[in-house]
Amino acid sequence: MMLVQHCVHSFHLRSIRPTTAVSAGRMLQERSSKTALSRLFSAVSDGAEKKRVVFLGTPEVAATSLKKLYEVSQEDGSTFEIVSVITQPPKRRRRKGKLEPSPVGKVAEELELEVISPEKAKDVEFLDHLENIIKPDLCITAAYGQYLPKRFLAAPTHGTVNIHPSLLPRWRGASPVQRSLEAGDNPVGVTVLFTISKMDAGPVISQKEEMIDENDTATNVLPHLFDIGTELLVDAMPGLLSGKITMDSATTQDEDSVVQAAMIRPEEAECKPWEESAATIHNKLRGFSMWPGAFVYLEVGEGMEAAKFKLLETRVLDETADATDAVLPGSSKKDGLRLVCSDGSVLEINRLQPATRKPMDALSFVNGLNGKTVRWVKTPSE
Incomplete structure (x- = not known):
């Protein structure tokens, strides 16, 4: 027609x-x-x-x-x-x-x-x-x-x-x-x-x-x-x-x-800090900002079930860290969350969105933790 x-x-x-x-x-x-x-x-x-x-x-x-x-x-x-x-x-x-x-x-x-x-x-x-x-x-x-x-x-x-x-x-x-x-x-x-x-x-x-x-x-x-x-x-x-x-x-x-430039598949949107660097994850977010977005699984509170979080704004920090499986609060209220990848590179997360909730800045997320620890986890099915 x-x-x-x-x-x-x-x-x-x-x-x-x-x-x-x-x-x-x-x-x-x-x-x-x-x-x-x-x-x-x-x-x-x-x-x-x-x-x-x-x-x-x-x-x-x-x-x-x-x-x-x-x-x-x-x-x-x-x-x-x-x-x-x-x-x-x-x-x-x-x-x-x-x-x-x-x-x-x-x-x-x-x-x-x-x-x-x-x-x-x-x-x-x-x-x-x-x-x-x-x-x-x-x-x-x-x-x-x-x-x-x-x-x-x-x-x-x-x-x-x-x-x-x-x-x-x-x-x-x-x-x-x-x-x-x-x-x-x-x-x-x-x-x-x-x-x-x-x-x-x-x-x-x-x-x-x-x-x-x-x-x-x-x-x-x-x-x-x-x-x-x-x-x-x-x-x-x-x-x-x-x-x-x-x-x-x-x-x-x-x-x-x-x-x-192959067509993007939805499963590519998952960020994998256990095998990807901070720069790789940051560039994935940049490329997939329109669709399908970029996300990571986080454990909020020790022993809690992993939840999916969409990453909305990040930047690569010029520093390294020894911690792994970790998401750390920033050094000041102006800083975002610090996601430490397995190679030691650090990605600052400034805005994110929990599943089924509205987007929030990193400070609001940290304020709602009430002392809970946050860690990245591998894909729950793995």
Whole structure:
């Protein structure tokens, strides 16, 4: 099924939000007529027909990129217009809630842009519409979340380009920022590249390194890199649309330097101080801050059953300790808890969240101990 909302900005047409199935023939006929009118209006008002750009994306970081590209397209002298936005289908955010569009879908509606939400990018009806009605000159992807088939990639005259938040060829795959921070990379970076059938393997158009703070997390690094990547793309747009920047002129990636950014599994979120250092645990928290988070099992009170605690804010201390299996109060009220790992490295825990309770700072946690000791324990099942 292909969900469509069609708006032509120039004529301020009312948004059409289909609640029942519409025949493909009728839908395409209506859209073809409106598209023709829109292109004619653009040609008359601007003196020349603008290049047709299609944007593909889904989450909030991509919605910000869409806004920026739309603003650029509205500037005097712009050589392109965004003619369609493709995003994942609406989802229920709550069990019995109504279907809600993706963040990109919401922004596109606000901007009165056509929104298409195919269940799969390989859907024949969707690809027919792309080729015969939209006829893109350039497609842009930013965290769209679906594999694009060869037929899609063959549709735009100047190809498809992608904003990817890593220094390719390092961290190809589903979780580049998360894996980069988990590995302790600094600098991190972002790449604008051509899309080919092999994931994140296309020629590089532009790339930028970015130094970050040792305590930065994926929550703030990811949107920052997408902002930088969008600026890189805007700078490259004239060359892309004129045909000066092509697959052949872009930089081929070094296949010998490829590092894969595998999809994150929930079980990776467990911190294991009996085999991981303070830096490893801290970087895991940084990388997994958005999902699934990082947690450790603690025994609060000698002989008590181990409980799961989510780690929310930590930092690595420049010190070592001899104690093991220990979580110690800080040396002053301003300090957090000190989790001593088996190698002697020390992780300061500043905010944490007990299971089924609200987040708390370390001082509040210590004040509630009433003299009880705290120790880390291995996974209860081990």
